């Protein structure tokens with residue numbers, strides 16, 4: 001099977017954020033999957049991957065939590081690809097995969113906890129974890145998108161924001177720096193490629209993988225606000241109308257601290273924040289509601305109307 | 311002091327005398343500013359091993375002080391006092407009192423892993439920051455940081471239910487850190503959220519708060535995880551000699 005076919009039906013791991021603040025991302029991911037004829041089978045009775053917080057308490061517990069998700073996909077659903085749209089989930093599953101393959105202690109703890117919890121221990125290599133970007137890029141690709149675009153995104157200037165967890169640390173994503181056509185950990189470009197195929201104009205944005213301070217969004221809000229403000233202003237200076245996101249935590253972080261910067265520092269940066277799946281969905285002819293634009297905190301309806309997308 | 315090195319000397323180590331004559335020479339005033347010599351004699355030799363025993367600190371011994379971590383650091387860019395390379399140096403030298411000067415900002419590492427990306431020695435400085443912040447708390451040098459409270463609230467919820475329901479996590483976190491939920495920017499955010507949400511969505515969110523999502527058949531996993539966490543805590547405390555310390559203190563109190 002080529003990569004293309006293998007990704008056409010994948011186990012879908014939405015993660016907690018996509019059931020809460022990131023619901024628009026969930027909605028738009030499912031909507032474009034349906035539109036493009038890709039099948040998403042949700043991981044049955046999934047649990048949280050452990051996020052950053054559990055890792056801080058104990059990294060091996062986070063490895064276990066992520067491994068359980070992969071174990072369900074592999075052993076109970078017989079799937080070999082897990083697709084996670086959340087950078088946090090994607091990163092954690094990749095990290096668990098790496099730890100299980102390279103660290104005997106982690107493998108032992110995971111085995112012990114899995115047995116006690118009463119499910120099969122996940123063995124490294126049973127599934128491949130991919131991000132929503134890989135999913136679209138490898139099944140439909142730029143050419144496929146170009147053929148399907150009904151409402152070109154032309155005239156929309158976009159700064160693509162990938163955040164930290166999609167590329168760092170690089171050792172857990174060996175495939176990313178594997179030569180021509182692959183994603184890069186220093187200058188990721190998959191989101192740029194897809195949006196450009198849908199007609200958008202990508203601006204030269206130097207902060208693609210900058211950090212928004214998401215780890216302390218509530219526990220050290222002033223730091224997060226400063227970091228977000230820097231990202232928003234830089235995107236604006238680069239000439240962007242929209243920041244495209246591919247992670248619910250990054251997305252919500254930008255939206256929250258855009259408001260916080262306005263309220264606490266009096267700094268208002270007028271830039272729209274949309275998930276790449278929302279932009280692609282509208283390019284494919286879906287109505288803004290279908291891709292959850294009304295569920296975003298930042299309001300972009302008037303802008304979308306001006307651009308002929310709503 | 312008209313020399314550029316002034317920035318390298320702490321103000322409390324600089325002395326200017328209004329009237330001082332030494333061996334018949336007048337050394338008063340600005341031009342005869344003295345720098346007090348600094349003596350370090352309180353090395354804590356156990357510090358590096360203790361931090362290395364906590365999760366994330368394992369590879370601290372590999373550091374060769376190139377400074378790439380500090381150079382690439384997100385927090386360093388907004389606060390020059392945040393300096394992972396320097397702290398790793400102090401820890402490895404055992405210079406505890408020097409490290410304690412920065413104790414209240416170490417937890418502010420945002421885990422962006424730029425340092426991990428840049429480090430040529432695979433030290434994982436991000437992990438060292440977490441281990442150091444834990445060490446400071448376990449040794450009682452700092453109170454629990456807001457970030458630690460958040461991690462705990464979050465982890466407790468996962469152990470209990472297998473999943474995170476955000477609004478509940480946020481409410482518990484604010485309660486634990488005694489912050490008001492009604493901060494103006496939060497109110498504004500919720501206001502904007504409500505503006506566009508259809509009633510159906512609101513009900514769905516309300517239901518999520520009432521009927522918190524959970525993974526079914528989770529209880530065995532929950533008890534296995536809790537058991538593991540407790541075990542690890544006990545081991546870490548042992549590595550930091552905390553039980554012995556408590557024992558000694560109790561004996562001391564009884565005597």
Ligand code: SF4
Pocket residue numbers: 014015016017018047048049050051052086087088089474
């Ligand atoms: S990374 Fe976030 S969204 Fe993903 S499962 Fe973990 S907590 Fe949930």
Ligand code: SF4
Pocket residue numbers: 087162163164165166210211212213214215247249250251253422
């Ligand atoms: S950019 Fe922010 S939310 Fe996104 S991964 Fe980094 S810290 Fe997390």
Ligand code: SF4
Pocket residue numbers: 372373374375376377378379380394395398425428429430431432433434435
């Ligand atoms: S980058 Fe690595 S080797 Fe260099 S100073 Fe930092 S921790 Fe040490």
Ligand code: SF4
Pocket residue numbers: 379382383384385386394418419420421422423424425426435436439
């Ligand atoms: S992970 Fe922490 S120490 Fe490392 S670069 Fe980011 S903020 Fe700095």
